[in-house]
Amino acid sequence: MDDHHAKNITTWLMQSGLKGLPEEDLLAGFCERCNAGGLQIDRASAVMDTLHPVYERRAYRWDRSRWMQRVFEFGFANPGGTPSDWQRSAFHYLKKTGGTEVRRRLLNGDPADFFLVDTMKRDGFTDFIAVAHRFDDPGAIGGIDCFFSQFGTREIDGFSEADAQALRDLLPCLALAVKCVVVSGVASTIAKVYLGEDAANHVLHGRITRGKSERISAALWFSDLANFTRISDTVDPEEIIPMLNDYSDAVISSIEEAGGEVLKLMGDGTLAIFRGDVASRTCAAALHARALLDKRLVALNAQRGAERRPVTDVYLGLHVGDVFYGNIGSQDRLDFTVIGPAVNEVSRIASLCRPLQRKFLMSAAFAAIVPHSETDRLQSIGSHILRGVSRAQELFTMAVESAPPEIAITSAEPGTVLAKAC
Secondary structure: OOHHHHHHHHHHHHHHHHHOOOHHHHHHHHHHHHHHOOOOOOEEEEEEEOOOOOEEEEEEEEEOOOOOOOEEEEEOOEOOEOOHHHHOOHHHHHHHHOOOEEEEOHHHOOOOOOOOHHHHHHOOOOEEEEEEEEOOHHHOEOOEOEEEEEEEEOOOOOOOHHHHHHHHHHHHHHHHHHHHHHHHHHHHHHHHHHHOHHHHHHHHOOOOOOOOEEEEEEEEEEEEEOOHHHHHHHOOHHHHHHHHHHHHHHHHHHHHHOOOEEEEEEOOEEEEEEEOOOHHHHHHHHHHHHHHHHHHHHHHHHHHHHOOOOOOOEEEEEEEEEEEEEEEEOOOOEEEEEEOHHHHHHHHHHHOOOOOOOOEEEEHHHHOOOOHHHHOOEEEEEEEOOOOOOOOEEEEEEOOOOOOOOEEEEOOOOOOOEEEEO
């Protein structure tokens, strides 16, 4: 490869990384341009850790002559150890030994002792190079501390020394371009995981000025777990977080499937909003989320009960009103959320579920815009004082509503928890 081609590849990588070209396209474009410049690459793959709640790393692949799946996402290693394929890989070898490069000149009889290299030898590959580009501590984020890449060729004489050196010279630019895209994706992931989709989009588009907010009309959802304090005081502490995760997943999945936005998780409590131009539609969306949640709770409680783990239910309050949506906090610590009297009221409504022995309560304002198909099921339960609200409010529920069962937790034997309804 001459200097002209090398310079063009470097320029393309820098421009593409700044533009945010997907990692798999960066790898493919790099290999295609190397081939155009006379450096024959027939297969390539790369791996980089990421920061994500579900998977630990992503891998990208490219092949010159046949189609293959380009992107793989790998979950976190099981407590029993890392997958055997990863342990056999050249990347794992470099990570374990601290090396920067490993090569297998297959045409010279070098051992095909790494995962995938054995099949590459059978497929007629003659040379293989794997390289690690590590980041210093200031440049690492979580587990994102290295870019691994590997390349194979079917060239009769393998990679020439000039080609191998050209590859080494170009790879730092590929690593930098991929890292630029990965870190940008991590920022987006973190924002969406911790703030929610809509709030994250506001923040990522620069709307982070303190005190900047907009007034919106929305249906408001506030829910928490029935008898959670009692359960927390009774069961093994190791059960609490898994239990919260199970029920939070049911609540959040239901809200998001119905088009709502989860704004805040407060222990076992969830604050969400449903927005839209037509109030009756936001109300219908919130009721749809509640119906989805009921189905999920039936399945979840059946599963957890069969596993002899604590089960419970969800108290839910629904309200509608105007709120301020935006950045609240200090100069150094902001929260993107909603505030206003309606937010306080919906949490107070949910807090009355237990004393009124109802799983689900709604305000009169919400009941007034319930879809016509549901109005026959509305049932007033009278006016009640909401803490912090000056006047009594009429509350409603849906017919055939019953209170969540009181949960009794007993130990069947040491280390086992059993949940049953009293």
